[in-house]
Amino acid sequence: MLVRPRRDVLESRKSSMNSIAEKIYRLIRERSLGTDLTSLKQRGVKRVSVFKSNQLGSLVALAVEQVLREYGVKLSQGDLDNLSEEGRRAFISLLKERDSYKELCENFEKQQEKLEMHRDVLKGQIEREDTMLETERGFWEEMPVGTGSEAYRVRLEEVLDRNLESRIEMLGASPDARLVKFLEEMVEGLHRELDTLFSAAVDEMRSEYAAEGEKRIETLERRVQKMRESLDRAEDALMRAQAAGPTEDGIASIYKTVQGLTPDDEAFSQKKGMLEEIFQLNKNIKDQIG
Amino acid sequence: MEDEKATAKEAEPNTDDISGGHGSQEGVLYLGIDLGTSRSAIAASNGVREFFASVVGYPKDLVSRKLLKKDKLFGDEAFAKRLSLNFYRPLEKGIIKHSDNGATHPEDAEANLKAASDIIQEAIRRSKPRSDELVYAVIGCPAQSSIQNKKAIIDAARPMVDSVMICSEPFAVAYGLDRLDDMLVIDIGAGTVDLCRMHGTLPDDEDQITLDTAGDYVDKLLYDKLRERCSGAQFTLNMIKSVKERFGFVGEAADPVVVEFPVAGKPTEFDITESVRESCRAMVPPIVQALGDLVASFDPEFQSTLKNNVLLGGGGSQVIGLAAAVEREMHEKLGEGRVLAVDEPVYAGASGALKIAHDMPAEFWEQLK
Known part of the structure; x- marks a missing residue:
């Protein structure tokens, strides 16, 4: 008759306890309920029972003791104390972790609020700049360049005409027709010259104004463009932040070290061979990938 | 204006600093991933x-991107918003589309590879790994997928894990259930039905058969039948897939399958019991034929044991009465047979892959880093 060595029994119990620990862990994960005060208030809940950390610690210690008893594992008082101390430390570390996560969430919310505020400020600025740009464009497009000069030109022409008429009157009742014609031609020439000079002056003014207007519009357009880019960046950042959620630490694995098959596992050698083959196949693929 | 500018500058937060960082590595997270044509499962x-x-969708333009507030949408969310998205279902018949013929369709190959890569990364992200843990993943892929396809899967996972391996999907199912000897595993997915003969060693190519008469095939069959039989009804292949997933059965129907499809805009009821039964039943003969092939090429002394140890898994195995129907067909065609359905068909592959990951020795992971 084969008698299993004591070590095997203990190993097997250890493995069962690991599996129990795994189950407890999963149960806690599945049945834990997170909520906030607002939702509790909405549901009409005014009082909730809360475990204190020392109560939880005692419960866990009791559960561990019961499991150890159930599996017939006898531990010295010193070992038990060590276990309890280890559990207490793990629990405190979890509490700290929770606090740091809470802080992280709060920071994340602040960051998100900041981003939203920044985005709104930018949006407001862009709206204002857009309005300014439109006004500026309208002003330069409808600018009455030369309108004043045109009136001045008309007045000059009137003066010239009146001058001519008074000169002709001064020549008497029957003036020399050739002289009258000469005077009329001279005034016509003056009119043409005035037209040319005024047109040139107006064109010059227009181009000066246009250049100034274009420059102002360009500046405004560049400013609006920069703001839009800044807004896009802010919205991207906000989007990334919203998608990522608080930069949570994730859920810790139940394993602290690499596991691997152990000789106590069922069908150890068979599984070992299979795992080696899987590894080899993957190694070949890796080699091919380079 | 200047004041406003100054205010805006002050309010501008550091938009690059929105991710956290961790220090030293502590702990090992094992992942088992079942990368399926229709759905992907992860167990960690x-x-x-x-x-x-x-499935994955990318906003079609800047407007939809701003509206959706995301660069990528996955799963049901992608389905729901697919009209605003460039929508990809990158796996077909269990492999990444065009991964084997990238040279002839370079653009499609690239787009599908990116989509598959994003799906794998999303699966890993959903496992909520801690950044201070080592992440070791085993990904199940169809039994007979090509080397190019396997490479593509590894490449996609590598940026997010410390070490990754792939293994045959049906083998992962068997390993997860500790059924390694004289066992036939049938893994029914959307793209492929993978059959695998387990006989105590890692199955090789001769031990595995991949069929394409899987979930998608049934959907198409049912779609075509309803096109013929439900006059005037409007439906899409996607709607038919949902109908099959909800009502799929073979054998005797407990209740008639009555669904509503719009006819000229008006919801109208149709009894589609017979069409559903016929379409789902169409999976059975090819499976039994393939089982027969795997049995016939096995040691005659163990053929009977093999026939009486058939394990049915995968999302497609959820069709009501399928195990019994395969068993009946086996009795008829192969003289005997016993088929058991796995308890959690959706997770059987991922759980098996997780178990492989857990059992894999540390030095193997190290060498594949």
């Missing part, structure tokens, strides 16, 4: 188990 050693439809 931190207790996370999730599945989602293997």
Whole structure:
């Protein structure tokens, strides 16, 4: 008759306890309920029972003791104390972790609020700049360049005409027709010259104004463009932040070290061979990938 | 204006600094991933188990991107918003589309590879790994997928894990259930039905058969039948897939399958019991034929044991009465047979892959880093 060595029994119990620990862990994960005060208030809940950390610690210690008893594992008082101390430390570390996560969430919310505020400020600025740009464009497009000069030109022409008429009157009742014609031609020439000079002056003014207007519009357009880019960046950042959620630490694995098959596992050698083959196949693929 | 500018500058936060960082590595997270044509499942050693439809969508333009507030949408969310998205279902018949003929369709190959890569990364992200843990993943892929396809899967996972391996999907199912000897595993997915003969060693190519008469095939069959039989009804292949997933059965129907399809805009009831039964039943003969082939090429002394140890898994195995129907057909065609359905068909592959990951020795992971 084969008698299993004591070590095997203990190993097997250890493995069962690991599996129990795994189950407890999963149960806690599945049945834990997170909520906030607002939702509790909405549901009409005014009082909730809360475990204190020392109560939880005692419960866990009791559960561990019961499991150890159930599996017939006898531990010295010193070992038990060590276990309890280890559990207490793990629990405190979890509490700290929770606090740091809470802080992280709060920071994340602040960051998100900041981003939203920044985005709104930018949006407001862009709206204002857009309005300014439109006004500026309208002003330069409808600018009455030369309108004043045109009136001045008309007045000059009137003066010239009146001058001519008074000169002709001064020549008497029957003036020399050739002289009258000469005077009329001279005034016509003056009119043409005035037209040319005024047109040139107006064109010059227009181009000066246009250049100034274009420059102002360009500046405004560049400013609006920069703001839009800044807004896009802010919205991207906000989007990334919203998608990522608080930069949570994730859920810790139940394993602290690499596991691997152990000789106590069922069908150890068979599984070992299979795992080696899987590894080899993957190694070949890796080699091919380079 | 200047004041406003100054205010805006002050209010501008550091938009690059929105991710956290961790220090030293502590702990090992094992992941088992079942990368399926229709849905992908993940099981992790931190207790996370999730599945989602293997689809991804990217906003079509800047407007939809701003509206959706995301660069990528996955699973049901992608389905729901697919009209605003460039929508990809990158896996077909169990492999990444065009991964084997990238040279002839370079653009499609690239787009599908990116989509598959994003799905794998999303699966890993959903497992909520801690950044201070080592992440070791085993990904199940169809039994007979090509080397190019396997490479593509590894490349996609590598940026998010410390070490990754792939293994045959049906083998993962068997390993997860500790059924390694004289066992036939049938893994029915959307793209492929993978059959695998387990005989105590890692199955090789002769031990595995991949069929394409899987979920998608049934959907198409049912779609075509309803096109013929439900005059005037409007429906899409996607709607038919949902109908099959909800009502799929073979054998005797407990209740008639009555569904509503719009006819000229008006919801109208149709009894589609017979069409559903016929379409789902169409999976059975090819499976039994393939089982027969795997049995016939096995040691005659163990053929009977093999026939009486058939394990049915995968999302497609959820069709009501399928195990019994395969068993009946086996009795008829192969003289005997016993078929058992796995308890959790959706997670059987991922859980098996997780177990492989857990059992894999440390030095193997190290060498594949």
